[in-house]
Amino acid sequence: MEVKEFEIWWKIPFKHSAGLHATKFFEGLKDGKILGVRCERCGRVLVPPRAFCERCHVETNDWVEVSDEGVVETLTVTYMKFTGLPDPPYAIGVVKLDGADTGMLCFLGGVDLSEWRKVHETFKPGTRVKAVWKEEREGKITDILYFEPLK
Amino acid sequence: MRIGIVGVGFTEFGIHKEPFYNIAFTAAKRALEDAGIERGEVDSFILGGYDNLGVGRTISNMYTAPAAGAYLRHEIRVSDDALFALPLACMRLRHRSDVTMLLAFGHSSETPIELVELQSLDPFFHRPLNLSLPAFFAMQSYAYRRRYGVDEEKIAEVVVKERENGSENPRAFVRDKVRVEDVLSSEIVSSPLRRLEIAEWCDGCVAFILAEETVARRLTDSPVWVSGLGWSLENYYFDREFQKLPFVAKSAEMAFKMAGKDRGDVEALEICDLTADYHCMILEALGFAEEGRGWDYNGDVNHSGGALCTNAYGSTGAFLLASIVERIRKGEIDCGLVQSMSGYAQRSCVAILEG
């Protein structure tokens, strides 16, 4: 007897409140600025900004602008298609921006992604990169299209 | 060995614009402040609240653990209404913790909770029939009213009384009083249940600091002791009498046994009345009212306004717990019982507290 299978989708809408901190960050993106918060206790500049420092467990309100240039900490290029995720190949990485103490997750681009070894050579940890911004910015994380190697 | 509650931190219960982890952070800070201790003095963190779908994040403790202050600490989440996490916190304290934080987070305003809860049903037999939470609650209400011949006025009076209590509780989410005719003229959500007879969802967090007895006595002169705990569940399939809640009775038996107390010792109750009918049925199951007469109970129940006035998805039980704890601390009562319920009225947890 063939076992029956039913295809069932979860279609559940969510409206996620970004809260005041992230909202301020997104407003900054609209103006082409990347904002972080400095924890007054440990002094670290946290990017992306959040309402409290997880290490010190204190509120954070000291806003600072950080650079849109930074250093690659690590990366990967995806070659397999996963349902609902971006079409391959796409490269993501963690970049520590100048003036920030934490890394930020972002896309890497501006280069041919077909050969992963070449991409890893171009963006290897320690490589300096710079943000490439969208022309028409909407106040979303994707206003930064990707980071590319600093020429 | 006794386990004492030595700190409580409430946030506002309402519809929040900040993400749930920022609300949770506020509750945690307030609880630490209330207990007069630093985050570093807490060795274990037990979180209570629902997973993924309620807030659209698959592993919600990824966000709430740092908010609680669990950075580089022991942390485990009980994925249920947060009162169900109290047993794990107490077990941890009995076993090896000095000071534990129990953080309860509740959030409902980001997504339709009825749709979320529907996904807990199996995809073959129950879910395709769209048995929503209110529809199931209504089936129990119908059975209850029919079996015991309870008039809808009697049920409406329960709502009126709950709303009165809620109107006097500055922490309650719903604080408007209503009259019997308001209840009876409110729209029918799922027959026979009317809108004002069903708890409305909101957001809010509460955190508790708990300590082992000797530590608790150093932290405060007036710890509130967790004397008894009980939890139980009902079958998923419907081999039950719809007008009764035997799993609530079982959870109460376990808690009374552990506390070594009987019903006469309990001065006040906080119960999870997700509907006005459940208010009656829970009182009956807990053994405080005769079968079919829960609506007639005139003891000290839901001074806070109960779930009917404050129902944050995931932290309702913790809200009720905190309400009893506050009254014991104020000296209004010496011993109280709190009950919570989750799922399609399938699971119940009871705690007995004393000063």
Added chain:
Amino acid sequence: MSVAVVGFGQTHFRTKRKDKTHPEIAFEAVNAALEHAGLELKDIEAVAYGSMDPFDGIYCPERWDATACSLEKPMMKISTGGTTGMTTALAAYEHVASGLFDLVMAVCVQRVGECVDAQPVLNTAVDPIYERHSGLGAIHIASFQATAYMEKYGATEEDLAWVSVKDHKNALKNPYAHIKMDLGVDDVLKSRVVCSPLKLLECCPRSDGAAAVIFASEDLAKKIRDNPAWIVAETTISDSYYLGDRLSFAEWDSLAIAGRRLFRDAGIENPVKDIDVAELYSPFTIQEILELEALGFAEKGRGKELAREGVTFIDGDMPTNPSGGVLCTNPIGATGLVRFGEAALQVMGEAVNQVDGAEVALAHAWGGTLQFHTLAVLSSKKKLG
């Protein structure tokens, strides 16, 4: 109070267990554990149940699965991401360690095969405000670790591939394991790149299945069996949330901190000498290497050599994942409980790939975006040393 494992049961793991519903799979594991302990379900006083809900397309599956394991009993639902299986074990353990119960079962069920693709589910764990758009899943995070580690310590693709060869070799003999392939290093290296630098045969499968572990208080444990597995020490650790906050992707410092605490509690001074076998949560080759280093089984930068040199093979000095590990079987929310159960079997002397004379075993799971770890030391002796 001393607590021991007196029974472990698991289902056969497959991509899809089409033959059974969710509670029927739970039932299979529960019965296997009861049979192993020589007990009946009525003997069990309470249940800790774990699952990582969204993979199965059922929210709060404990409600349906209660029919298989917990009617008439207190049940507690645990869910903490990848660590779920291990934290469920610890929750069950706390039931007994607290003195409130004498016989408690941990049950974990997961049907990753029920969701058409697992990575988008993992992506929903990622913050929708700042990070989710990136298409990040578990495999991307592991690839971040691989990129950083290879750059910093000069590890080669071959070094990583050896971990896969070792796990697959072990899984061949484990009747419950999901993926059974006789692999050589070249097979791994030739498999397609999924997320650079990790290749398909360096990544875990999606598995359906369940596991159950029974915990007993001291006197009862001795009555139930003459070779119980004692829980000597346990710990969990929770790091900050954002991925970018990690100090380094080339080391796993939160695991190092947790390991240090665990070994201190267990009385372990030299893990290489004092621990006979480890079941590590390493769904991706690179992670076993980082875990071995963080836990002190290898110096920093030396973990890459252990599989290649045979040290972690079953007849080596420090066998890891004799069951075939997570790389060959990954029912996510149940995986941690399988690690715990397999570690127990090793010190009971009953494992399929038994490490000769194993007396002390380590079980581990990680979860979140490299955020959580849960660890336990099990032994045939109540206390070490």
